[in-house]
């Protein structure tokens with residue numbers, strides 16, 4: 001028999017073995033009678049064809065399982081169940097799932113992402129908006145997130161950029177005058193130079209930078225894009241926000257201390273985040289130990305999707321879950337009310353580390369924008385015709401629209 005035929009047979013046998021081993025691992029992990037039930041998987045792709053993960057909960061309840069390729073994954077649906085897992089059993093659901101795409105993005109070093117601020121705190125300085133390197137970086141980050149499948153081609157350029165920008169910082173490093181997180185990182189790196197297991201190595205440095213840039217920028221700007229679209233679609237709400245801005249700020253630049261005096265604007269920003277639902281599937285978690293949830297047994301290491309969309313649109317928590325309705329966050333007297341089911345930043349141990357910064361950015365950008373400009377749909381398009389269908393992507397932004405911004409007198 002020719003060697004090419006033998007090689008072919010060997011390959012087929014090897015692939016079959018891998019296939020059986022994968023199926024066996026799915027079987028062993030999750031074939032217990034008390035594992036959460038779920039829709040029947042198709043061969044090879046499992047349940048990857050299910051686009052709306054909220055739907056299976058109608059049949060299987062708030063804890064169900066799906067098969068992503070060969071990986072059994074448990075989905076948590078609705079406010080009560082997500083809270084029970086992420087808040088009440090926080091330690092058990094605190095692990096980050098090892099998704100190959102995320103692993104590659106962080107090149108295996110993502111766990112070191114502990115900081116909660118981006119550019120200015122990373123560098124202690126600002127880039128000019130016209131700086132060609134900086135604009136190129138922003139473009140890369142957006143593309144990386146939108147075209148997730150092509151991110152590998154973009155990553156190296158992103159890393160090269162950070163290398164150039166931060167080498168400059170290294171040259172002027174002064175341990176007595178630490179300007180930024182990056183300075184602090186470099187100083188620790190020098191201190192631990194002889195420790196081969198130190199976390200402060202170059203790979204972790206790259207991951208820290210790219211994680212903070214990508215986690216912090218696309219999320220906030222996508223939310224603001226939703227804000228612009230929603231204000232254009234609902235001009236009466238836009239007008240009420242502007243009236244409140246005029247009453248409280250006048251022509252003063254917005255500052256955080258004004259927020260408590262602007263309940264309507266605050267409610268509108270919260271409702272933008274609830275409605276926009278920019279990370280509908282959250283980031284994937286994994287269990288750190290064997291755990292029981294609603295009577296189901298979930299073994300250690302199981303991938304978990306705490307479905308944020310199901311919390312932000314939970315019918316038992318929101319009066320009009322599918323509408324844009326700022327009154328969700330206002331009481332009868334027009335005072336701002338907090339809602340437990342407001343979880344765009346998730347909850348528990350893994351909740352977004354940039355939440356405080358993001359809330360500040362949203363308030364300051366949104367109020368500045370509406371203080372200076374009025375938003376209108378493009379000529380010939382009625383605001384009521386603006387389509388609120390979300391774009392498909394890791395973060396779900398609005399579809400592209402032409403919007404006019406008229407300077408206010």
Ligand code: HEM
Nearest residue numbers: 116117118215216219220283345346350351352353354358
């Ligand atoms: C509107 C803006 C934002 C939203 C809606 C948002 C939402 C989220 C969500 C849902 C997660 C996953 C939480 C989980 O796994 O349970 C997350 C993680 C994260 N966010 Fe944000 N985020 C925003 C802005 C920011 C900003 C401004 C930064 C940084 C400066 C940031 C840094 C991070 C990091 C580093 C993680 C990963 C934390 C971990 O792995 O434990 N985010 N964010």
